[in-house]
Amino acid sequence: MAVEKTAPAIELINVSRRFLSPTGKSLTAIRDFTMTVERGEFVAVVGPTGCGKSTTLNLVTGLASPSAGEVRVMGAPVKGIDPRIGFVFQTDALFPWRTVIENVMAGPLFRAKPKAEAQASARDWLARVGLARFEQHYPHQLSGGMRKRVALAQTFINGPEILLMDEPFSALDVQTRVLMHEELLRLWSEAKASVVFVTHDLEEAIALADKVYVLTAGPATVKSVYTIDLPRPRVVADIRYEQSFIDYSRTIWANLKEEVETSYARAAA
């Protein structure tokens, strides 16, 4: 148990993941991938489009298993889906036939909590994301930003110790995205979860994270890691105009650019 306490939230140690393509060829999505996420740490992962960023998250959830190497969560190897993990998807993953509150209640009900308790807790979370008035709406009646808030409430209600986010805000417009960043940082600072936030938007990564991992063009491996030493609490809307933010942005982009160009050249070839 003593090991459990001090162990990092997530460790990926020399992990590789290969797929069989429909034609029977083996494709490597990630190779020799090593990453450590400490408890309570906010890590952003950036890399060129389609390099295998999402694969790393699936390995942590247990939805996919590594072809080689080891994935450890809270010090123990990953076996199946860990209840301490929450996941926010890029696409809309709400259940369209359930009302907003029923969507938020889904997690506790799946985990066999009593209905009244689930309902009270769901109300509480909807109030926290500012959707108390929309309990009885169906997802299609909400805007994209509101649906994302429901998705956040749906994930946070389970009290995840690890939060995995796969380009969660990429479909939102710029203004809504900044609001969602604020919302996420607020929820994160209350929940004290460890976060892995996958994105292709470098500024988003710098504004939110403690550490930024830059990946190579596929097969993905870690190219460099940057520690972002910007003070918290951060105001995402303003932080991008600070000199230190701009410096980070310039340095990391110089690094990321090569990979983006490699990836682009390959796609064009």
Next chain:
Amino acid sequence: MTDATVNISAASFRPGTSDAEIEAAAAKAAVNRRRTVIFWRLAILIAFLGLWEIAGRMAWIDPFFYAMPSAIAGRLYEWMTEGTSEGPLWYHLYVTMEESVLGFVTGSVAGIIIGVALGRNRMAADIFSIYIKVINSIPRVVLAPIFIMILGLGLASKVALAFVMVFFVVFHNAFQGVREADRAMIANARILGASDWQLTRSVIVPSAMSWIFASLHVSFGFAIIGAIVGEFVGSRYGIGLLINIAKGSFDAAGMYAAIVIVMVVALGAEYLMTLVENRLAKWRPQPLHETQ
């Protein structure tokens, strides 16, 4: 916007027209549009029946083969008030409906259960798919004589035929619906903590529901076909038997009258199905114009 959206040209309003006036005009245009649709529907029906009647009376077509609307209506009235040569009409209708409904219910329940089960289990699907293809390639009606030989002239053989008519349609759609269920939604449910059974019950089946309903719409019609074909081949009661007897006695009006009865029943069933579906699918976005 769908094509049914009411268009009002901006030119018809002077500057400064209030919203209320625009809304009133839009509501009026919607009512007019609906009236036009109903008018043309009725007009076409009346023209069709009228032409048929006239063509029969003027002997452009031979009423012996083609009957006439008035003769068909007369036969229907006679059947309803005095009964058919084989006993009361209502009893025949009841028998056919009983066969269809039983075949429809058992066929769709079995289709949904097996479709969902195979949709969830890739290995089983791969193994059984070849047999399902083989059986599905049999034209269902050729099974009628076999069922009648095995199960007799009564209810069971017709229910069996209606069952096989319905089963494959529903099975196919349920299977497809399960396969089309959104990957992200399934992953989401599993990470939220859903067990396999919870996943099937609260994610897979609801998301396959629109596929399943699409098949239920057509399959009640198929159930009726199954029942009637079974009755043609051998039975003591039923609408199919009435058609068969009318054919034997060259009673064209009787045959058409039986067809009218089946049409009315099938349309009624379709209407009921739509009501049920609308209740179950209240989460789906409604087109704007329907909320007016």
